[in-house]
Amino acid sequence: MFLINCPYCGERDQSEFSAGGEAHIVRPKQPTELSDDQWAEFLFMRKNIKGVQFERWNHAHGCRKWFNMVRDTSNDKIHAVYKMGEKPPTK
Amino acid sequence: MTKNLRATNSKFIDQTSRISFKFDGKKLYGFKGDTLASALLANDIHLVGRSFKYHRPRGIMACGSEEPNAIVQVGNDASMTEPNTRATEIELYEGLEASSQNCWPSVNFDVGAVNNFFSPLIPAAFYYKTFMWPANFWKLYEYFIRKSAGLGKSPTEPDKDIYDHRYLHCDVLVVGGGISGIIAAKIAAKNNLNTVLIDDKNILGGTTLYQENECFKINNSYSNEWLKKEIETLKSLENLTIKTRTSLAAYHSYNYLLARENLTDHLDINEKKDKIRQRLWKIRAKKVIIATGAMERPLVFNNNDRPGIMLSSSIKKYIDYYGVKCGQRISLFTNNDTAYETAISLNNSGVIVNSVVDIRDKTNSLIVKQAEKLGIKIHWKSSVVNTNGYKKINSIEVMKLSDDGTTVIEKKIKEECDCLGISGGWTPRVHLFTQSGGKLKFRDEDNVFLPDKSGLDQISIGSCNGDFELDQVIKNSVSSTNKFLKVNNNDYENLEIITSKEIDKKNIWLLPSDKPLGKTKPFLDFQNDSTANDIKLALREGFKSIEHVKRYTTTGMATDQGKLSNMHSLGIIAETAGVKMGELGTTTFRPPYTPLTFGAIVGRNVGEFFDITRRTPIHDWHVENKAEFENVGQWKRAWYYPIDNENMHEAVQRESKAARDSAGILDASTLGKIDIQGSDASEFLNRVYTNAWSKLEIGKCRYGLMLNEDGMVYDDGVTTRLSENHYLMTTTTGGAANVLSKLEDYLQTEWPELDVYLTSVTDHYGTISVCGPNSKKILSKVIPDLDLSDKEFPHMSFKNALIDNIKCRVMRISFTGEHSYEINIQSSYAKSVWEKCYQAGKEFNITPYGTETMHLLRAEKGFIIAGQDTDGTMTPVDLQMDWIISKKKYDFIGKRSLYRSDTIREDRKQLVGLLTDDPKEVLEEGAQIVAETNNQPIKMLGHVTSSYFSPNLNKSIALAIVKNGKKMKGQKLFVPMENKTINVTITDTVFLDKENKRLNA
C-alpha cells in the first residue's frame, strides 16, 4: 500500500487514489489525418516496463486532480510526482 | 488413566485458578495461563488429530504459531465455531470447547487411516493424477475426500462477534517482544520516538523469559531475571505503546502493516459478551524493526511424526513456562546445542532424560559440559532410525552414523520413551521481511536464509537476523538499533554476559535409516502429509523449480505455509539435484503470516455497512407504498409496486399499460447529473458527445451519446442548456461516477485550455418524471402558472418554474415515448412534490411505476440502455444510431475509431428487434441466437439483450445483437433453449409509435 505524495494535498494513503495508466501519451490533435496504424499506436499500445515507468494517477477520493508519477515497478519506489503539464524529471 | 503431568510451581501459571474445558467432548482441567495445548499435555493428551492424506495419528508438536498438527475446531455454536485454530495459540478460558478436526469419525478411530496402509499407492500428486479423470467421477470422490480430509467446519450462521479496524501511525514499530525487541523499543522510546511494540503472546519476553540456566547470565543474574527488570523499565516509558496478543499479519510496501489484536479470545465465555473480539490495526510506521526471532526445525527421519515427538524447544517451554511435563521418560535427538538446554530443564524438574542422540561427532561447549555433569547420557555421532508406537511413541531405535553421514552402522539400540524432543537447528523468521519485498541471502555455515537487501526503512535484529547467541543478540541489537534510529543509547554498554557458544555444527537434511528410502516415512510437511520421498519423486519426474516442486507435492502449502518444512524441502532438493541451497532460492511467503479470521478482515463492514446504500429523497414514499426494490449500483431503486397479491409480471403489465393509457409517475432521481459551466462549455460538449452542441438554443434539451476513444458507446443521456454557459448533463444511473471522472480526465489532461467546470449534482436534486397522455393536465394542476402549450413548451425544452415558491427545473423530455415531463427540484422538497403530483394525478389514475416498467416502456420504443443493450463492443453504427454522429464536427472522443478497418466492417454484431412467432413466448435475456440448428457446433450469431411481454402491443418483444443483423430484417432465426427451440423474426428496433405521435399527444 503506497504512500503517495499528491502534488496538491501531500502524503495520502494509496486507497484514496486511482491509477490511470501510462503517462505522456498525448491525444493526437488531428486524429483524422492519421492512418489506422498510427491511430492504433495511440489507442492501444502501452509500455509495460519492469523498472522506472511514468504513470498517471488521480487523487480520486481527495482533490480529484490528475498528476504524473515516476515509479519503479520492480520495487514500487516512487521517485517523483509532478503536476500535469509539468516537464517530467530527467534523472 | 489420565496422569497428572504438572510439575512444581511455574511462575507463569496460576495454579490456584483452575479452569474447566472440553476437548472432544471430554471435560478436563487446566489453569489460568495455560494454552489449550499445554492443558492437554498436562492431561497426558498428545493425540489431537489425523494427518491430511494418510490419516496417521498426530500429536502436539510445537508451542506457537508454527504448530502443524494441533489444528482444532473451537466452539460448536453454529455462528461462532471457528476451524483451523492452533491449540498452541489458544489461551485457556472457562467454558472452552474444542475438538480435533482432521479425523472422521473420531480421533481414535479414523476411517481414512486405511490410506496409511495403502500409502505406497499415494505418492506425490496422487490426488492430481487420479481424481482428475474421468471428470464425471469427481463428484463421487469429492464427497469422501472432503468428509475425511477434515478441513474443519465453517460456521453456518452469521458471526455474532464484533470486529473492528483502526489506523495507527508511529515513528517506530517494533515487531516481536523478545529480548531484541525489548532492547530496540526501549532505545527508540527513550529517544523521544513515538514507538509501538507488538507481540503475539500475552506477555513480553520471548524465550528469554524462562531462560534460567547457569550458562546464560547477564551481570551476574540469570538472563530471565535481567530481562524482567528491562521489561519493568520499558513499561514505564512514555512514548511507548505495548500491544500484546497482537499478531503481525502482513507487511506491505511503504511500511504499511496489518496486525490483528485479540481482545477477548482469552476471556471466559461470559466475559466475552458485547466486547470487540478482534481488532485489525492498519499501521503506517516511519521505521520498522523486525525482531521476530527464530523457530526450531524438526529433523527428518523415519516415522518422525508420531504423537509424542515434539520440537525440543517446545518441550522446554512446556516445562519451564507452563510447568508441564511432555512425558515422564524423554529422549532428545539433535544436531545442535539447544537440545541440551531442554535436557537440563527437564532434569531440573525431575523428568527422566533417557539420552540425547546427537549427530555430531562430539562437542565441548559450556552447555554440553553442564549436561554431562548432570549425568545425562549422550549418543554421539548417532541417529534415530525409527520410532515405534501407533497413537503415541513408545520407543526409538538408535544407530551410529557412518563418517560421511549417508548410512547408519553398527548395532541398533532400542530405547523406551514416551516423548522424543527433536531439534534440527534454527530458522530465522524472515517471513515479514520477505513479505515486505526484502531479498534474502544464504549463510552456509548453519544453513539459514537471512535478511539482505530491503527497499524500505526497516531492519531485522536478533535471531531473525541470524544472531543466535546471547552476547551477539544483545550487542548487535543495540548497535543496529542505534545506527538505524541515528541515536546514541549507551544503556547496554559494559554488560557482563556469560553464554554458552556452539562450537560444532553439522547438518543432514534427510537422516539415513537402516531401511531403504522407499520403505521409510520421513515426514517433511506434517500438515499436508508429504515426505522426503515425495520430493525425490517430483525431482525424478523432472520438476526443477522449487515453486513447482512445492505445488506438485503440496509441501509447504498447508495453513502453516510450511513454516517447519520449507528448509528441509530446499535442503533435500539441493542435495538431490546437486546444487547449492543458496542458489536454489526460497519460496515466497505470502501474507497473512498466520491465518486471519474473516471477521477481522471485514471489521465493521458487514450487513448494512457492507457497502454504501444510496436512497433517493423519495425513498420513504416507495417503502410506504410497498414497492419492491432493486439494487442499481449502490442505489436502491423502486422496481415495481405490487397491489394486493400481484406478482412482478402482473404489476409490471398493469403499470406499463397505465402509463400509456393515462399517466405514470417515476422516481428518476438516481440519474447522474453533472452541472457544467464555463465559457467553453459548448465546445466541451462538442468534443465529448458524437453530435453537435454549439447551436443548441438556451432552454432546449438534446440527447447525446458518449463514446470511448475506441469508438464504443460508453454512456448516454439528455443535456439541457440552462443558459449561455451553463448546462445540466444527465448520465445513466450506473455510469454517473465514471462519466464524471472521464470528463475530468479529458479536461485536466488533454484540454486544460478549456474554461469548463464540472460539479456532480446527482444528490442535490430529486427528479420526478410524469408521463402519459394525461401528464400535461396533471402538471398544469401542479404548476398552474406554467404555459404548457406545445408552442411555448415543446418536446425537448426546459422551463424554470416555481412550485409553492420553490424553484425547480421542468424538462419536457421522454424516455417512454409518451408526452412527459421531468421535474428537478432540490432534494429536500422532492418527496412533497412527488406527493403533490400523485394527488393531482389521482383523478387520472396516475400509476407509480418502477424500473422494470421503465425498461419495458423504453424497449417498446427501441430506446437502448447503455450497459444492457451495449457491452463495450457496440459503436453507434452497430446500434443503428448513425443519425447521432455529426458529419460536420472535425473531432470528438472516439470519432477516429469509427472508421477503423474493424469498426467499418459490415458484418459486425448489430442491434435489431426480435419478434417471436408465438406472440406469447417471451425470450430469455442472454439467450443465444442461431440461424440453423442441425450442424454442431452451432454458430452463434448473437444474443437477446432485452426482452418483455408488451401489454400495449399484446405480444412479446425483444432487442438483440445479431451478427450482420441490419441486413437480416424479416429473416427467420432460432433461439435454442434447454428443451425447445423458439422461432423468431428479425424486425426494426422500434415496436410502438414509429411516427412519435404520442410525444405530442
Ligand SMILES: [Zn+2]
Ligand atoms: Zn490531492
